[in-house]
Amino acid sequence: MTAFRFHFVLVAVLITCFAISASAQKAPTFKQPVLLTSAGQSADVTMASTLLKKAKIEALAKPLAQPADLKGIHTLIVVAGFSSKGLGAAGISREDEMNRVTTLLEAAKKAKIPVLTMHLGGAARRGSQSDDFNKVAAEAAAYLLIVKQGDEDSFFSSIAQEKKIPIEVVDKIAGAVAPLQSVIP
């Protein structure tokens, strides 16, 4: 009886450990060259470009990247967040941008190029206008790098848990430099 109890507890502990390790996904590593683009045309893509420079990671920044731009690319970084001014700057509609993003993400999936999705804009890049882009970009990601204020309602954490995507939540935008250096060595 004692032996049975011991084995029962052992099995329970092993199952729990397995569950914990499965939920806290290990961050993958990404290879260069890197293509940097936007999902929603917010200027956060410029912020990401500045962060990559600080992390000494070279990236080709194309806010309006198309599937053809994926040629020779090993990592696609998508910076999510909607901006009406950004769409105005790009001279495209919201629908055009959504079509571009979904087409690009499908092309990346087909070419087996992993996607790293960043959300830097906090609460200002959340809400009905942004969240369509946030969702599409987050669900396609192999790794999520999120500034905490944008995940106060666990929007990104929930997607990460559901889709088993590793996620790193940082307190501030500048805090994204270290995780970038870690996953893009």
Added chain:
Amino acid sequence: MRSHHARAVLMLILVAALAVVASWEFRAMRQADLILPGPGVTRQTTLGAYHNALLGSSAETPVYVLEGALPGGTLCVLGGVHPNEASGFLAATVLVEHIVVERGRLIVIPQASWGGYTCTDPMEAYPEHYTIPLPMGERTFRYGSRGMNPIDQWPDPLVYLHHPSGQQLSGIETRNLNRCFPGRPDGTYTERVAYAIMQVLRTEGVDIAIDLHEAAPEYPVINTIVAHEKGTEIAAQAVLSLEFEDLQFTLERSPVRFRGLSHREWGDGTEAYAFLMETGNIMQGRLRGRTTPELLVSGIDRMYLKAAAIGMVKIPYDSSGVPIELRVGRHLQGIAALLEGYNDERPERRIMLDRLPSFAECASGGVGAFLNSPTTFHPSTTGEIP
């Protein structure tokens, strides 16, 4: 019959008295605000010096030049493009009254839309003046309108056609300076002002130009730096630098197709890196309650507390409100951060300002701590509009 005559006469006297009071108040709006240039001001001129057509008109707003002892680039700061956005004007006034330039040059136009300071917007219940407390005493300033005074440019067309793009906007925008850049020398009153400001940027060889604004708390582009594409990397650097000070700003790119805006036309039409900054002003919000001078200064409104509770406000908002010292502090800290980014980009033409108050200093000391006191300072800019 006699009593009817007496009543009619009484009514006429009452109406005449009301007309006199209203005229008196309207005329009082034409009394210039007191700006007391500090030790850094090396030259003072007016917008008329850059476009003769403005000479002697009500558009001839003061321009202050602060020249450093060491050579460098030129920064131009505009406040009061929209006179109902008070923190922009006050931040620009702090620059004129308090700071000293170490290297390079600073040009400040605190009340770019001078004509807009001579009236308030109809149907808004806006006060004509507000008061800023000083360590000893107080200063009173005008609270103007978003557009120029219709007495200077009337009537508004049904549709405003922007020059030179032909873009169509609502007719009232014809008096909105921030829809009229780059203007034209022989255009409307507002277009002539816009042209004169472009001439300031061109003839003075301005390297970096910053336009200070405020917006309603429910407006999505708020606590923001809007950057022309030439300067997005400078602005990105500035946003990161501001984050270290616990000030969250979002970065927005200047739309290419929306013409007439300062950041778009200054960036396209001059050599300057062009930026616009927005803070949150409860007075401009559609949801506000009682509209008083105190509301402008404190930014505390119970209707906005309710709005914030249901997520309708785009800035952090609680019972402490968004007081003027925090809004002015954001602008001043934002200027410092943009300059830092600019100096990294153009070290050979760097600009160094001394005594520029930080956000924390404004928050703790109030705006009045960085304004001069009329009791201890000889006023050099006061009196009737020319």
